[in-house]
Amino acid sequence: MxxxxxxxxxxxxxxxxxxxxxxRSKASQTRLATSLGWTQASLSRRLNGYVPFTVEEVAAIAEYLRVPVAVLLGDEVLRAGA
Structure with a gap:
């Protein structure tokens, strides 16, 4: 298994x-990608799991979306020690 x-x-x-x-914020892939200096295809590859997000990228996305980084990391980080 x-x-x-x-x-x-x-x-x-x-x-x-x-x-x-x-x-939730009605942000398009194109708009978010542009704000990060990426192409839409680069963001799509990350959203579809072909390329992992880096910590720096998660922080930049959180800033753009105006949410705490912890919101993007989710409960998996909290359960990591379990």
């Missing part, structure tokens, strides 16, 4: 949480 590593779980949580916060 294959189990995901903590890094994989956190990465998946970040992808889901970024998508959710983008939807």
């Amino acid at each position: 294959h189990s995901e590593s903590l890094a994989q779980r956190v990465s998946g949580a970040v992808q889901r949480n970024v998508r959710a916060e983008m939807a």
